[in-house]
Amino acid sequence: MAEIFKNIPEIKYEGPASKNNLAFKFYDPEKVVLGKTMKEHLPFAMAWWHNLCAGGTDMFGRDTADKTFGAEKGTMAHAKAKVDAGFEFMQKLGVEYFCFHDVDIVPEADDINETNARLDEISDYIIEKMKETGIRCLWGTANMFSNPRFMNGAGSTNSADVYCFAAAQIKKALDLTVKLGGKGYVFWGGREGYETLLNTDMKFEQENIARLMKMAVEYGRKIGFTGDFYIEPKPKEPMKHQYDFDAATAIGFLRQYGLDKDFKMNIEANHATLAGHTFQHELRVSAINGMLGSIDANQGDYLLGWDTDEFPFDVYEATMCMYEVLKAGGLTGGFNFDAKNRRPSNTHEDMFEAYVLGMDTFALGLLNAAKIIEDGRIDEFVANKYSSFRNTEIGSKILSGDATLEDLAAYAADKKNVETPCSGKQERLEGIINNILFG
Ligand code: XUL
Ligand code: CO
Numbered sequence: 368m369a370e371i372f373k374n375i376p377e378i379k380y381e382g383p384a385s386k387n388n389l390a391f392k393f394y395d396p397e398k399v400v401l402g403k404t405m406k407e408h409l410p411f412a413m414a415w416w417h418n419l420c421a422g423g424t425d426m427f428g429r430d431t432a433d434k435t436f437g438a439e440k441g442t443m444a445h446a447k448a449k450v451d452a453g454f455e456f457m458q459k460l461g462v463e464y465f466c467f468h469d470v471d472i473v474p475e476a477d478d479i480n481e482t483n484a485r486l487d488e489i490s491d492y493i494i495e496k497m498k499e500t501g502i503r504c505l506w507g508t509a510n511m512f513s514n515p516r517f518m519n520g521a522g523s524t525n526s527a528d529v530y531c532f533a534a535a536q537i538k539k540a541l542d543l544t545v546k547l548g549g550k551g552y553v554f555w556g557g558r559e560g561y562e563t564l565l566n567t568d569m570k571f572e573q574e575n576i577a578r579l580m581k582m583a584v585e586y587g588r589k590i591g592f593t594g595d596f597y598i599e600p601k602p603k604e605p606m607k608h609q610y611d612f613d614a615a616t617a618i619g620f621l622r623q624y625g626l627d628k629d630f631k632m633n634i635e636a637n638h639a640t641l642a643g644h645t646f647q648h649e650l651r652v653s654a655i656n657g658m659l660g661s662i663d664a665n666q667g668d669y670l671l672g673w674d675t676d677e678f679p680f681d682v683y684e685a686t687m688c689m690y691e692v693l694k695a696g697g698l699t700g701g702f703n704f705d706a707k708n709r710r711p712s713n714t715h716e717d718m719f720e721a722y723v724l725g726m727d728t729f730a731l732g733l734l735n736a737a738k739i740i741e742d743g744r745i746d747e748f749v750a751n752k753y754s755s756f757r758n759t760e761i762g763s764k765i766l767s768g769d770a771t772l773e774d775l776a777a778y779a780a781d782k783k784n785v786e787t788p789c790s791g792k793q794e795r796l797e798g799i800i801n802n803i804l805f806g
Contacts (some may be wrong), residue, residue, distance in 0.1 A: 368451060369437075370455065370738040371436050371437070371448075371452045371455050371715075372455055372456065372715050372719070374715075374716070375389065375459055375715065375716065375719050376389065376459070377458075377459050377746070378390060378461065378719065378722075378723060379391065380394060380395040380396070382395075386483070387418050387461050388720055388723070389458055389719060389720070390723070390729055391723060391726060391730070392727050393407075393727045393730040393731045393734065394723075394726040394727050394729070394730035395730070396461055400733055400734065401693065401737050401740070401741075402736050405730055405733060406461075406463070407727070408689075408692075408697070408733050409662065409701075409702055409729055409730065409733060410463060410464055410505070410698070410700075410701035410702060411462045411464065411499055411664075411701065411702050411703075411704065411725075411726055411729075412463075412464035412465055412466050412505040412506075412701050412702065412703040412704065413453060413456065413457050413462050413464070413465045413466070413703075413704060413722075414455065414465075414466050414663075414703055414704055414706070415449075415465055415466065415467040415468070415471040415472060415706045416468055416471045417676065417704075417705065417706060417707040418453070418456065418704075418707075418718060419434060419436075419449040419452060419453050419456075419471070420434060420471055421707050422434045423708070423710040423713060425710060426649050428486075428710075431710050431711065431713040432708065432713040432714070432717075433495075433713075434449075435448070435682065436448035436449060436451065436452040437755070439590045441474045441760065442474070443473065443474075443488065443489070445474070446464060446472060446473045446485070446489050446491070447492055449472070450472075450489065450492055450493055450496055450739070451496075453465060454496040454499075454500055454502060456718065456719070457502050457596065458500055458721070460634070460719065460723075460726070462502075462722065462726075463501070463502055463503060464502065464503050464504065464505035464701050464703075465502065465503075465504060465505065466504075466505050466507070466508070466606075466703045466705075467504070467507055467508070467768075468507075468509065468510040468540075468551075469482075469486060469507075469508075469509050469510060469536060469539060469540050469543065470510040470758065471510070472486065472489050472490075472493070473485040473486055473488075473489050473506045475514070479532065479535060479536075480769070483539050486539060486543060488772075490543050490546055490547060492627070493547060494546070494547065497547065497548075498508055503548060503550075503584060504544065504547040504548055504549040504550070505549065505550055505551065505661070505700060505701045505703060506544065506549050506550060506551035506552060506553050506594075506597065506633075506661065506700065506703070506715040507540050507541075507543055507544035507547065507549045507551075507552055507553070508540060508552065508554070508555065508667065509533075509537050509539070509540035510557075511536060511537075511557065511558075512534050512558045512605065513557075516526065516529050516532060516675070517529065517533070517558050518558070518559070519558070520558045520559050520560070520572065520721055521533035521556075521557075521558065521559065522556070522559055522572075522575055522576035522578075522579040522580070522581075523556075523558070523561075523572035523573070523575060523610070524558045524575075530575065530579070533579065534579060534582065537579070537582075537583050537586075537710070538586060539799070540552070540705075541583065541586060541587050541590065541592060541760060544592065544594075544791050545587075545590050545591055546786075549594060550594045550699070550700060551594045551595045551597050551631075551660065551661055551690045551699075551700050552583070552587065552592065552594065552595075552596050552597065553596075553598075553599055553631075553633050554580065554583075554596065554597065554598050554599065554611075554718070555598075555599040555601065555611075555789070556576070556601070556609055556610055557605060557606075557611050558600075558605060558606055558609045559572075559576055559606070559609060559611065560603075560606030560607070560608045560609035560610050561606060561607070561608055562606065562607050562608075563607075572610070572741050573610060573620070574624075576610065577620070577623075577624035577626065580596070580624070580626055580630075581624070581625075581626065583596065584596060584626065584629045588629075594699075595629070595630065595660050595661075595699055595700065596626075596629050596630045597631055597632060597633035597637055597660050597661055597700070598611050598617040598620075598621065598630055598632060598633065599611070599631065599632075599633040599634075599638070599663065599699065600612060600613045600614050600616065600617045600632065600635075600638060600642070600649070601635070601638040601641065601642075601674070602633070602638070602641050602642040602643075603641060604674050604718060612642060613638075613639070613642040613644060613649060613652075614634065614649045614652040614653045614656075614658075615652050617632065618632070618653070618656050618658060621658075627658070630658070630661060631653070631658040631659065631660025631661070631699065632649075632653040632660055632661075633645070633660055633661040633662070633663060633700065633703075633704055634649045634650055634653055634659070634661075634662055634663070634667055635662070635663035635665060636662075636663070636664065636665050636667065636679065636684065636688070637663075637665050637674050637675065637677075638663075638666035638674070639667060640669065641667065641673075641674060641792070642668045643671075645684075645687070646684055646687070646688055647688060647690075647691055648689040649683075650662075650688060650691035650692070650695075651691055654694070654695040656755050659691075659692075659695045659698065660698065660699050660700045660780075661698055661699070661700020661701055661702075661703065662688070662692075662698065662701070662702050662703065663703050663704075663705035664679055664702040664703060664704050664705070664706065664725060664729060665677060665678065665679055665704065665705050665706035666678065666679040666680065666681055666684065666706070674706050676705060676706050676724075677706060677707075677709070678704065678706045678707075678708070678721045678724050678725045678728075679706065679724075679725050679728045679729065680724055680725075680728050681728070682728060682731045682732060682735070682804075683731075683804075684732025685728045685729050685731060685732030685735075686735040686736050686800075686804065687731045687732075687736075688729075688732055688733070688735075688736075689729065689732040689733045689735070689736035689737075690736040690739055690740070692736075693733075693736050693737065693740060694740070702729060704721075704722065704725050706721065706725060708721050735803065735804055736804050738804075739800065739803055742799070742803055743798075744796075744799050745796060745799065745800070747793065748796060751789075752789065755788075761778050
């Protein structure tokens with residue numbers, strides 16, 4: 368098989384002093400941090416769609432990057448060239464997983480049966496490559512938002528026929544995910560939402576989405592899918608209002624429809640900030656509900672109100688992410704770079720440099736988060752902040768669930784007045800973080 372990225376060597380760890388743009392400065396796969404190697408802490412994945420398909424087209428201009436990999440676009444030869452390119456790319460970087468939508472891996476045909484035959488063919492080819500390289504599938508999904516048939520949604524569509532086509536795509540994508548040994552299956556509700564309530568029966572749409580998810584779980588379990596289903600929350604774009612607004616909303620939805628045992632969250636940094644939350648907030652909400660599954664590792668731009676899907680470079684944000692992940696005991700999924708090069712970064716070398724940046728950013732985040740945990744001052748402060756509930760009789764009574772409202776009112780009446788609680792010490796804590804990161 369001819370090499371595609373001819374001028375790109377295998378990317379190695381060279382350390383922070385290195386000036387080599389094609390070397391890791393911080394991601395040292397075998398380095399042990401808090402008892403596990405970096406590679407174990409950070410199961411990185413390549414997003415098929417951005418890395419192998421997207422060429423930089425935006426609202427104002429066509430592709431700037433060449434992603435043909437020597438084949439004619441829209442052909443099965445091109446689909447195979449993307450497999451070749453993807454596996455060479457992952458191998459050179461030491462990325463051990465990939466994520467895909469059905470339509471990323473083959474060109475969609477007019478007849479769904481033909482599309483499915485193409486999917487069978489390409490997945491056979493992908494499996495060969497997986498066997499050769501040891502690279503694995505993190506998760507699969509069905510693209511139920513690009514085809515015009517999904518303009519009114521997939522699970523939330525008004526058309527029973529379109530609903531069946533969505534179901535057929537999910538069925539096939541689940542077959543593929545199981546065939547490729549994927550650890551997870553993602554639902555990102557691209558067009559599951561609405562533009563105006565003037566034409567929308569919100570309750571009907573949400574119930575129909577839940578029905579589709581239930582069918583997916585039943586089918587998945589029947590064919591031997593033992594992994595997690597994920598919801599990837601996003602508040603808007605393409606729809607004005609998306610039903611999976613954020614982690615709290617998605618978790619409430621899953622509980623309402625009895626889906627919470629089979630689903631976890633796939634949290635994307637840029638989606639968190641679009642929802643008006645920090646990445647860390649979304650991770651914490653998922654973790655405290657036992658639903659932190661996987662991460663779409665990217666970064667938004669606070670000056671732009673849309674999903675820019677940038678490669679993560681914000682070390683502070685990555686640090687807080689890794690702090691949450693470590694405290695949660697790791698992910699069942701991984702870190703999928705749902706990120707794309709900026710449009711003018713249009714060379715193959717840029718593709719590699721983007722992954723070097725993202726992987727180094729998360730490696731730094733891991734190192735920093737481990738230092739914060741080992742330092743212990745932040746955790747100690749938070750534990751002490753609530754100590755009145757643990758160290759006093761009345762506090763313990765509240766926690767044990769034995770107290771009544773009357774008991775507490777009688778306690779307050781006895782006390783007559785109460786001191787203000789301890790200071791929140793935000794500035795001290797922020798200083799501690801700076802001191803740990805840069806000291
Ligand atoms: C879109 C997005 C998707 C999902 C998979 O914003 O993040 O690519 O990750 O459908
Ligand atoms: Co995503």
